[in-house]
Amino acid sequence: MLDVEGPASTDILDTCRELGVTLVAYAPLGRGLLTSTFAKNEPVTEAKDMRLAFFPRFMEANRDKNVKLVNQFKELADKKGCSTSQLSIAWLLKQGDDIIPIPGTKKIKYLEDNWGALNVHLTDEEEVEIRNFAETADIAGGCIPPMFEDRKATNTKEES
Numbered sequence: 001m002l003d004v005e006g007p008a009s010t011d012i013l014d015t016c017r018e019l020g021v022t023l024v025a026y027a028p029l030g031r032g033l034l035t036s037t038f039a040k041n042e043p044v045t046e047a048k049d050m051r052l053a054f055f056p057r058f059m060e061a062n063r064d065k066n067v068k069l070v071n072q073f074k075e076l077a078d079k080k081g082c083s084t085s086q087l088s089i090a091w092l093l094k095q096g097d098d099i100i101p102i103p104g105t106k107k108i109k110y111l112e113d114n115w116g117a118l119n120v121h122l123t124d125e126e127e128v129e130i131r132n133f134a135e136t137a138d139i140a141g142g143c144i145p146p147m148f149e150d151r152k153a154t155n156t157k158e159e160s
Helices: 012-019 050-054 060-080 084-094 108-119 124-136 146-159
Strands: 023-026 099-102
Touching (some): 012 023, 060 124, 084 099, 084 108, 084 124
Parallel strands (some): 023 099
């Protein structure tokens, strides 16, 4: 979510709001990073899991650091009595009616867990606590495959 805020993102969120356009928050669980499964550091069982091959945040060199970080986020979720996925989605929903998170899933049990976010009601103080966590989190590894990093930098330079 923070990726769409501020000048680094060309103020996408502010622009959407100015134009009355709803923002669809793609991959609100960080492609599975903000899930209880990741927090438990469970091994990936699918040999074809593209995250391991392409997304730096899931690669072995970054995994332990990110598991620790997600476990800190899990502490916030535990205080609220919900899963990390539910807390993440609930936080996005708290940002405004003009933001729609679209988490992907392959299993009904995760769909049901995500749906449970509608029952998680955050106070303004909790929203601020989560925002502070998100703003200070030092996530290891990039969010896109390295082969696309140059393209991202090129686009940013062209837009300047």
